[in-house]
Amino acid sequence: MTADETRPTPESAPGIDDPAALLPLPEGADLRPHARIAEALLFAAPRPLTPRELAERLPRGCDVGQVLDSLRADYQGRGVHLVKLGEGYAFRSAPDLAPYLTEHRNETRKLSRAAVETLAIIAYHQPVTRAEIEEIRGVALSRGTLDVLLEAGWIGPRGRRQSPGRPLTWGTSDSFLDHFGLGGLDELPGIEDLRAAGLLDSRPAIAAYGARADELPLEEEDDPEDDPEA
Amino acid sequence: MTADETRPTPESAPGIDDPAALLPLPEGADLRPHARIAEALLFAAPRPLTPRELAERLPRGCDVGQVLDSLRADYQGRGVHLVKLGEGYAFRSAPDLAPYLTEHRNETRKLSRAAVETLAIIAYHQPVTRAEIEEIRGVALSRGTLDVLLEAGWIGPRGRRQSPGRPLTWGTSDSFLDHFGLGGLDELPGIEDLRAAGLLDSRPAIAAYGARADELPLEEEDDPEDDPEA
Amino acid sequence: MVTGAEEGAAPDSARLTDLVLDIDGFEGPIDLLLTLAREQKVDLARISILQLAEQYVAFVQQARSLALELAAEYLVMASWLAYLKSRLLLPVEQTTEAEPSGAEMAAALAFQLQRLEAMQRAGRDLMARPRLGREVFANGQPEGIALIATPVYDLGLFDLLRAYGDIRARRETQTLEVQAFDLYSVEEAIRRLRQMLGDCPEWTRLETLLPAEVGSPLLWRSAVSAHFVAVLELARDGRLEVHQEGPGFAPILIRRKEARQ
Numbered sequence: 253m254t255a256d257e258t259r260p261t262p263e264s265a266p267g268i269d270d271p272a273a274l275l276p277l278p279e280g281a282d283l284r285p286h287a288r289i290a291e292a293l294l295f296a297a298p299r300p301l302t303p304r305e306l307a308e309r310l311p312r313g314c315d316v317g318q319v320l321d322s323l324r325a326d327y328q329g330r331g332v333h334l335v336k337l338g339e340g341y342a343f344r345s346a347p348d349l350a351p352y353l354t355e356h357r358n359e360t361r362k363l364s365r366a367a368v369e370t371l372a373i374i375a376y377h378q379p380v381t382r383a384e385i386e387e388i389r390g391v392a393l394s395r396g397t398l399d400v401l402l403e404a405g406w407i408g409p410r411g412r413r414q415s416p417g418r419p420l421t422w423g424t425s426d427s428f429l430d431h432f433g434l435g436g437l438d439e440l441p442g443i444e445d446l447r448a449a450g451l452l453d454s455r456p457a458i459a460a461y462g463a464r465a466d467e468l469p470l471e472e473e474d475d476p477e478d479d480p481e482a
Numbered sequence: 483m484t485a486d487e488t489r490p491t492p493e494s495a496p497g498i499d500d501p502a503a504l505l506p507l508p509e510g511a512d513l514r515p516h517a518r519i520a521e522a523l524l525f526a527a528p529r530p531l532t533p534r535e536l537a538e539r540l541p542r543g544c545d546v547g548q549v550l551d552s553l554r555a556d557y558q559g560r561g562v563h564l565v566k567l568g569e570g571y572a573f574r575s576a577p578d579l580a581p582y583l584t585e586h587r588n589e590t591r592k593l594s595r596a597a598v599e600t601l602a603i604i605a606y607h608q609p610v611t612r613a614e615i616e617e618i619r620g621v622a623l624s625r626g627t628l629d630v631l632l633e634a635g636w637i638g639p640r641g642r643r644q645s646p647g648r649p650l651t652w653g654t655s656d657s658f659l660d661h662f663g664l665g666g667l668d669e670l671p672g673i674e675d676l677r678a679a680g681l682l683d684s685r686p687a688i689a690a691y692g693a694r695a696d697e698l699p700l701e702e703e704d705d706p707e708d709d710p711e712a
Numbered sequence: 713m714v715t716g717a718e719e720g721a722a723p724d725s726a727r728l729t730d731l732v733l734d735i736d737g738f739e740g741p742i743d744l745l746l747t748l749a750r751e752q753k754v755d756l757a758r759i760s761i762l763q764l765a766e767q768y769v770a771f772v773q774q775a776r777s778l779a780l781e782l783a784a785e786y787l788v789m790a791s792w793l794a795y796l797k798s799r800l801l802l803p804v805e806q807t808t809e810a811e812p813s814g815a816e817m818a819a820a821l822a823f824q825l826q827r828l829e830a831m832q833r834a835g836r837d838l839m840a841r842p843r844l845g846r847e848v849f850a851n852g853q854p855e856g857i858a859l860i861a862t863p864v865y866d867l868g869l870f871d872l873l874r875a876y877g878d879i880r881a882r883r884e885t886q887t888l889e890v891q892a893f894d895l896y897s898v899e900e901a902i903r904r905l906r907q908m909l910g911d912c913p914e915w916t917r918l919e920t921l922l923p924a925e926v927g928s929p930l931l932w933r934s935a936v937s938a939h940f941v942a943v944l945e946l947a948r949d950g951r952l953e954v955h956q957e958g959p960g961f962a963p964i965l966i967r968r969k970e971a972r973q
Contacts, residue, residue, distance in 0.1 A: 289582045291561030292575040296583050296849035309582060331521030345522035345855055352519045352539055353526050359861040365875070368867060372876035388879060404865055432869040441873060443880065451877035526855040539857075575849040577842035583849055593839070596739055599828075602835035618827055621740025621785065661844045671837035681830045 283322050286314045291323055300340025366393070367400050371407065375428070375440060379410035379421030398422070406431065513552050516544045521553055530570025530660060568659035568666060577663070596623070597630050601637070605658070605670055606682055609640035609651035614684065628652070636661065731771060735780065741789035744771070746825050746832075756826045761818040762800050765793040796821070896923075896935035901942035909952060915965040918943060940964070 303316045324334045335344050373385050401407045410423035446452045533546045554564045603615050631637045640653035738744045748767045749759050772790040799814030842848045947954045955965045
């Protein structure tokens with residue numbers, strides 16, 4: 253076969269090319285050929301192998317215990333260890349190297365509109381219950397919305413409201429302040445600041461009832477004269 | 483994972499518990515801590531890792547080439563080898579131990595003769611167009627031949643030839659090199675001899691025959707709809 | 713390097729028949745030619761193309777005598793080889809420049825045969841290598857390199873404030889809609905006027921019929937317009953007559969319209 257010419261020659265593998273040469277092993281013989289086979293078997297196996305399973309695949313007369321001991325010793329202090337997992341044995345990366353096998357990466361994500369609004373409501377109305385958030389937004393909170401904010405570390409529970417059902421309340425965390433560059437919650441701009449900054453838009457629906465809005469003070473904060481867009 | 487509970491404590495891992503301790507490496511320092519990390523990385527990775535990928539995960543200032551050389555030497559003669567596969571490196575069982583590992587062998591579908599020849603032509607003549615493959619084989623490629631090679635992940639499109647019709651060209655992939663244990667295309671069996679003999683020249687074959695063949699429905703399969711990319 | 717020298721006997725016809733019957737095993741005419749060429753048992757670089765052409769033509773004739781159907785490309789190759797053979801046998805003459813000489817054509821064919829043989833051998837060599845998953849194995853339990861993604865949200869204070877501003881704006885809208893129910897409805901005005909029509913056989917000023925208990929100016933204005941619309945509705949239904957003296961804001965008069973029975 254021409255392929256053999258380019259095949260890497262097995263480096264110093266004494267007498268393993270012929271599997272038959274391995275059968276009946278004399279007492280105290282070199283473990284190395286068997287250790288090589290066990291090493292490859294444990295490496296390639298899709299699950300840990302028990303000593304019994306190894307013995308079935310190794311040449312007859314081979315002391316599996318000895319082979320495993322010698323392999324374990326070979327890998328001591330290396331980046332990969334031979335470990336016992338239940339009844340079986342397998343190679344595993346050394347536990348102290350776990351930090352190198354873990355890649356930490358920042359992943360830029362976009363928050364859903366619902367999450368941003370919920371965060372805003374929690375920030376302005378804390379401590380606030382889920383029901384109150386839903387009332388303010390006018391829609392039910394979907395399951396994941398609070399989870400996303402919790403995972404981001406921006407909100408946390410703030411105890412229970414002393415009202416029927418004792419609902420949990422939510423508030424913002426220190427890392428919320430960090431992220432948004434706020435020295436404290438009192439630095440959140442008030443309603444009037446928002447309006448002055450053009451962040452509180454009037455909706456077309458208001459114009460439709462404009463005649464009436466002139467005469468009726470709607471809410472204490474909502475002085476129409478202040479509205480720069482009116 | 484319950485497996486972790488049975489995992490032994492790392493035996494004699496000198497001073498690697500703190501990853502930060504490894505950064506800036508003095509000239510001529512002990513390779514061993516870095517070799518351990520590279521060993522674990524290569525062992526854990528589900529595919530070959532390039533020196534660049536290793537360098538990104540190793541402490542700064544580490545000579546990846548040296549680390550790889552030392553690891554390769556460590557594993558020489560063992561049941562598992564560190565091999566170069568294309569641009570990457572990976573641990574693989576020693577080829578001479580194949581008889582002991584046959585149990586893991588997943589029976590791959592036998593490739594047709596046409597597929598084998600086509601793969602060889604793509605490997606040795608890449609980038610090569612479908613028409614050129616047909617010219618070398620003297621016969622039209624049947625429908626499934628390229629598909630089989632594509633499905634195996636061994637070939638991929640290599641851009642279009644700047645010639646009339648802008649035909650798509652084909653080449654081999656990294657997993658081709660991985661599957662056949664090749665460190666690079668220059669390790670293809672006998673490629674140097676073939677090149678020296680001029681047999682890899684893109685010389686058109688028997689011009690007169692080819693010209694007449696053009697008039698025959700030989701290439702009816704070669705319409706653009708056949709483009710496996712489409 | 714290729715000559716038309718006659719070397720070796722004509723191919724054994726029994727052997728040819730075997731080849732013909734095995735036609736499905738060939739990957740085209742070049743592959744068949746290669747098989748025939750190997751029978752010459754010489755280096756392909758020194759193959760007798762003339763002899764090869766004869767063998768091939770004999771093959772095609774044999775196939776026809778056996779009434780086997782040959783693919784068109786085999787017949788095309790046969791005619792081309794017959795042509796090549798005639799070119800090789802004729803004395804070399806001054807041919808036109810466009811037409812390659814017989815020797816050139818033979819050399820091109822020899823090259824193609826060598827090239828195909830090289831690729832067939834390369835394919836076999838590739839397949840004979842220790843292959844991943846067959847002779848060589850990767851880690852059967854790769855632990856993988858874990859990716860721990862820390863989400864970083866692209867959200868600034870501005871976005872947060874803007875969202876809160878939007879919520880507040882929406883709340884204002886909602887409040888207005890709720891209060892809008894206080895407006896005097898046309899339906900109510902119709903109901904009210906119908907009840908009062910019995911007392912209006914004569915022309916009556918609409919404003920005297922308006923409700924007195926309406927509180928807010930807005931509600932009163934809506935009551936005026938609701939009653940005006942109600943008057944128009946009832947007039948259309950033929951239940952009352954409406955009359956206005958002069959233009960502009962002159963008083964609107966209504967009276968009951970007698971049912972025609």
